[in-house]
Amino acid sequence: MNALLAATATREVQWNVPDGLVVFMYASMAAALAIFAYGIWRRARIWRLGRPYSVRGRPWLRTRRMLAGLAQVTVLRRVFPGVMHALLYYGFLVLFAATVMVFLYDDLGIDGVFEGDFYLWFESLTVDIFGILFLVGAGIGFYRRYVVRPAYLARNEPWDALLLGSLFAIALTGFGLEGIRIEATADPWASWSPGGNVVAHAVSPLSDGVLEDVFPWLWGLHVLMWHVLLAALPFTKALHWFTTPANLFFARPVAPRSVPTPTDFEAEEVRLGIKNASDMTWKQLFDLDSCTECGRCTSVCPAYASGSALDPKRVIIDLRDAIRARGLAAEPLAGDVVSYEALWACTTCRACEEACPVGIEHVPTILGLRQNLAMEQVRMPGGVSDLVANLEAREHPFRGATAGRTDWAEGLDVPALGSVAEAGGAEVVYWIGCAAAFDERAQKIARAVVRVLRHAGVRFAVVSSQERCNGDVARRTGNEFHYDLLARENVEMLNGAGVTTLLTHCPHCLEQLRYEYERFGGRYEVRHHSALVSALIEEGRVRLRPGERERVTYHDPCYLGRYNREFDAPRRVLDVLGVERVEMPRHGAESFCCGAGGGHAFFDETEGPDKVNQIRTREAAATGATTVVTGCPFCLTMLASGARAVGTPERTLRTMDFVELVAEALDE
Amino acid sequence: MHTIVLLKQILDWELPAAKFRVDPATNRPAEGLAPTLLGPFEQNALELALKLRDAGAVTKLTALLAGPADGVDALRKALAVRADEAVHVPCEPAIVDPAQTAALLAAALGRLDPAPELVLAGRQAGDWDHGQVGYLVAERLGWPAVGLVWEAEPRDGRLVVRRSGAGADEELAVRPPAVLTVTSHPTLQLRMGSVMDRMAANKKPIVELTPDELGLGADSLAGERRIELARVSVPEVHRECELVEGENATDVAARLLARLEELKLLGSSS
Numbered sequence: 001m002n003a004l005l006a007a008t009a010t011r012e013v014q015w016n017v018p019d020g021l022v023v024f025m026y027a028s029m030a031a032a033l034a035i036f037a038y039g040i041w042r043r044a045r046i047w048r049l050g051r052p053y054s055v056r057g058r059p060w061l062r063t064r065r066m067l068a069g070l071a072q073v074t075v076l077r078r079v080f081p082g083v084m085h086a087l088l089y090y091g092f093l094v095l096f097a098a099t100v101m102v103f104l105y106d107d108l109g110i111d112g113v114f115e116g117d118f119y120l121w122f123e124s125l126t127v128d129i130f131g132i133l134f135l136v137g138a139g140i141g142f143y144r145r146y147v148v149r150p151a152y153l154a155r156n157e158p159w160d161a162l163l164l165g166s167l168f169a170i171a172l173t174g175f176g177l178e179g180i181r182i183e184a185t186a187d188p189w190a191s192w193s194p195g196g197n198v199v200a201h202a203v204s205p206l207s208d209g210v211l212e213d214v215f216p217w218l219w220g221l222h223v224l225m226w227h228v229l230l231a232a233l234p235f236t237k238a239l240h241w242f243t244t245p246a247n248l249f250f251a252r253p254v255a256p257r258s259v260p261t262p263t264d265f266e267a268e269e270v271r272l273g274i275k276n277a278s279d280m281t282w283k284q285l286f287d288l289d290s291c292t293e294c295g296r297c298t299s300v301c302p303a304y305a306s307g308s309a310l311d312p313k314r315v316i317i318d319l320r321d322a323i324r325a326r327g328l329a330a331e332p333l334a335g336d337v338v339s340y341e342a343l344w345a346c347t348t349c350r351a352c353e354e355a356c357p358v359g360i361e362h363v364p365t366i367l368g369l370r371q372n373l374a375m376e377q378v379r380m381p382g383g384v385s386d387l388v389a390n391l392e393a394r395e396h397p398f399r400g401a402t403a404g405r406t407d408w409a410e411g412l413d414v415p416a417l418g419s420v421a422e423a424g425g426a427e428v429v430y431w432i433g434c435a436a437a438f439d440e441r442a443q444k445i446a447r448a449v450v451r452v453l454r455h456a457g458v459r460f461a462v463v464s465s466q467e468r469c470n471g472d473v474a475r476r477t478g479n480e481f482h483y484d485l486l487a488r489e490n491v492e493m494l495n496g497a498g499v500t501t502l503l504t505h506c507p508h509c510l511e512q513l514r515y516e517y518e519r520f521g522g523r524y525e526v527r528h529h530s531a532l533v534s535a536l537i538e539e540g541r542v543r544l545r546p547g548e549r550e551r552v553t554y555h556d557p558c559y560l561g562r563y564n565r566e567f568d569a570p571r572r573v574l575d576v577l578g579v580e581r582v583e584m585p586r587h588g589a590e591s592f593c594c595g596a597g598g599g600h601a602f603f604d605e606t607e608g609p610d611k612v613n614q615i616r617t618r619e620a621a622a623t624g625a626t627t628v629v630t631g632c633p634f635c636l637t638m639l640a641s642g643a644r645a646v647g648t649p650e651r652t653l654r655t656m657d658f659v660e661l662v663a664e665a666l667d668e
Numbered sequence: 669m670h671t672i673v674l675l676k677q678i679l680d681w682e683l684p685a686a687k688f689r690v691d692p693a694t695n696r697p698a699e700g701l702a703p704t705l706l707g708p709f710e711q712n713a714l715e716l717a718l719k720l721r722d723a724g725a726v727t728k729l730t731a732l733l734a735g736p737a738d739g740v741d742a743l744r745k746a747l748a749v750r751a752d753e754a755v756h757v758p759c760e761p762a763i764v765d766p767a768q769t770a771a772l773l774a775a776a777l778g779r780l781d782p783a784p785e786l787v788l789a790g791r792q793a794g795d796w797d798h799g800q801v802g803y804l805v806a807e808r809l810g811w812p813a814v815g816l817v818w819e820a821e822p823r824d825g826r827l828v829v830r831r832s833g834a835g836a837d838e839e840l841a842v843r844p845p846a847v848l849t850v851t852s853h854p855t856l857q858l859r860m861g862s863v864m865d866r867m868a869a870n871k872k873p874i875v876e877l878t879p880d881e882l883g884l885g886a887d888s889l890a891g892e893r894r895i896e897l898a899r900v901s902v903p904e905v906h907r908e909c910e911l912v913e914g915e916n917a918t919d920v921a922a923r924l925l926a927r928l929e930e931l932k933l934l935g936s937s938s
């Protein structure tokens with residue numbers, strides 16, 4: 001044992017711990033580490049079932065994300081649970097470091113870490129403060145989980161209580177040990193350990209003999225609890241201590257975001273979506289083991305908010321548990337482990353992924369399962385099979401539409417692609433999309449865009465008559481086969497026409513043309529009309545009359561915002577128009593879906609009792625705005641029907657695409 | 669029971685009337701107005717055949733089509749829902765006379781192996797709307813025919829079929845071989861095939877039986893003709909639009925009512 005030097009602050013390591021107990025500690029640690037390693041091996045066996053997934057590219061971005069995760073930045077995006085987690089996390093790190101110091105000192109003989117100023121400032125004061133913070137964090141955790149009980153944490157597992165309880169107990173016994181030692185040894189540096197000092201005062205009525213008797217037992221308990229926890233880690237959600245940083249590194253760093261794993265329809269054996277674990281990439285399997293069960297995904301999910309069967313956290317947990325239990329069993333996961341209703345309820349809005357602090361990608365997994373339902377099991381809502389039949393027959397999803405592809409432009413005399421290309425090229429090639437072709441309301445958007453382009457003197461041509469559906473609605477309803485056909489034909493046509501840049505007013509077309517066609521050899525520079533119009537205004541090519549100062553709120557379309565990261569351009573345009581722009585509580589990257597994504601513009605069979613579009617419209621109306629503006633024809637339809645449903649004849653929200661407001665205000 | 673479904677590929681029926689054009693040179697719909705698709709009643713007939721197969725009554729399902737080359741799409745669609753065989757009797761241009769079509773189909777039916785026992789046809793082709801082919805085929809084969817069927821169920825060697833009669837639903841029993849013409853019904857919406865089946869359908873061969881092989885070369889086929897198509901024209905529709913305006917909804921309603929009465933467009937209550 002080390003001598004206690006009066007002049008140098010330190011303490012006796014393993015004071016009053018019999019040698020036998022020390023031996024026990026090493027033995028139990030070895031056992032715990034062995035079980036821990038076994039647990040990790042069990043998990044790794046599942047990850048290895050997965051298909052290839054590349055983590056190459058953008059190493060710095062990946063590292064930055066991982067470091068942000070490690071520094072708790074992602075977790076702290078939500079204040080209350082974030083602070084709780086950060087307290088536990090930093091507290092744990094410091095307490096763990098303190099234990100490592102003991103090892104360095106006792107087993108490796110590094111004296112510096114346990115003597116003098118470092119001992120006082122770090123090993124005593126800092127550790128005690130962080131220990132107290134750790135206890136506070138655990139307390140907040142209990143309070144939240146068992147008193148506040150937010151709905152998305154409603155399903156409490158026994159493990160949750162055990163994990164939180166054991167963390168709490170380990171810290172508490174640590175303070176107990178410190179207090180007893182301080183009291184029994186009359187530690188001269190006691191005031192450097194505020195936590196331990198409190199305990200020391202509390203136990204001071206007990207005789208030294210009692211304290212010395214109790215101490216080894218308490219020490220044994222403290223050590224044992226930690227070792228049990230260590231051994232249990234890979235079998236509980238605490239596995240995320242290790243998987244989370246890795247997962248943040250692995251997560252796809254760039255667009256296209258949240259797309260299903262591409263299907264090779266030419267392959268010997270074609271995989272139709274995710275049937276079982278081996279159809280998932282190893283990253284998708286790793287996702288499952290990274291979930292902290294925090295429920296943030298569920299708390300922002302529109303499908304969940306509407307009362308549908310979908311709960312994204314459950315999707316992840318249920319898949320994890322089922323795959324652990326049944327491995328590669330033949331029964332398909334889709335429709336069984338995750339229900340038919342849940343899988344079809346997803347609007348693919350990405351809110352869950354945006355909220356998830358550990359980089360889990362729910363949407364590709366949900367879509368993979370949906371693909372299996374659609375393409376292999378042929379189980380889909382009637383609206384989906386209708387739309388697919390329509391895509392197959394007419395190459396657009398609007399069943400029963402009476403308009404033709406070019407009707408929207410009647411009387412406008414717009415130059416078709418080809419003719420302009422021959423006549424010396426166009427500044428802008430405008431992709432109309434099916435909505436503006438076949439939906440009467442959306443036709444007005446295209447007409448407004450044309451008015452603005454003409455006003456600004458932009459030479460443009462329209463693809464229109466040569467377009468097919470961009471395929472997004474097929475892809476997001478799991479019908480990758482039809483998507484594949486449409487995408488290839490569009491790319492062939494566009495490449496054949498020599499198109500390199502495109503304009504679109506539809507975020508779904510934008511996503512496809514800009515990012516997802518690349519796989520088929522379609523590389524285009526694509527602008528959403530918000531970016532173009534905002535640029536034209538800045539260049540002074542668009543002159544606007546000052547309008548009324550009406551109150552307007554802007555709804556971020558998921559495929560423009562969360563998918564294509566365009567949040568500002570439409571807002572800039574609104575600000576130039578001079579309207580009074582107010583924000584809904586959920587906006588920007590945290591925007592709430594209109595309910596149309598994932599094919600839901602065409603079916604509502606799996607909706608919950610509340611309607612996503614009505615929830616959103618109520619939110620818009622609550623801002624006091626008279627008009628809700630957006631930048632997507634599908635959002636427009638959903639918000640308009642929401643406005644009719646929640647409004648009154650006297651007060652119904654007006655729903656507009658921002659470009660229609662621009663067209664109204666043109667100074668011509 | 670070897671079951672045959674008679675198919676036809678027709679011009680998209682969702683093409684709005686206002687856009688329909690006739691090519692005066694051919695007396696047929698102008699080219700390129702809209703895609704051609706498997707007709708809606710043929711889809712119902714195919715679905716009924718699939719239901720009978722689900723019920724174990726069909727041992728082999730064959731799709732048969734007499735028509736131009738685009739009919740192959742319809743046959744592939746049938747293969748995609750796992751019809752066992754697809755047979756194409758090519759004839760360009762499309763035949764308009766139901767008697768000629770029935771002659772070709774009946775001849776082709778005679779070539780199928782094993783001998784067919786049940787033939788399902790749409791109640792009428794969605795383009796010309798003659799509604800005769802099913803019955804004419806039955807006549808040629810000397811089989812009974814039941815029309816406007818929307819449900820069929822095998823029972824004791826017979827088929828119990830439900831059809832829409834005048835103002836009532838009828839249940840009939842018929843002993844195969846027989847021809848059924850099938851009408852539309854919510855339960856008869858054609859199912860979707862799985863992607864696997866669909867990809868397999870693209871690789872399956874389509875049997876071709878030319879009119880010559882069927883002994884119905886140009887001359888003999890002409891001899892089967894019963895109807896001559898003289899002229900096709902789009903009826904002229906005169907449209908007038910008048911907007912009734914008023915102070916408020918009640919006022920508009922009152923003015924509308926008055927105007928309708930004025931135009932004698934409202935039936936009297938007597």
Ligand code: SF4
Pocket residue numbers: 297300301302303304310312345346347348349350351352353362363
């Ligand atoms: S993408 Fe949207 S709807 Fe789907 S699970 Fe995530 S939050 Fe819910």
Ligand code: SF4
Pocket residue numbers: 290291292293294295296297298312313316352355356357358359360
């Ligand atoms: S998936 Fe992400 S957000 Fe959802 S519970 Fe798990 S860790 Fe939390």
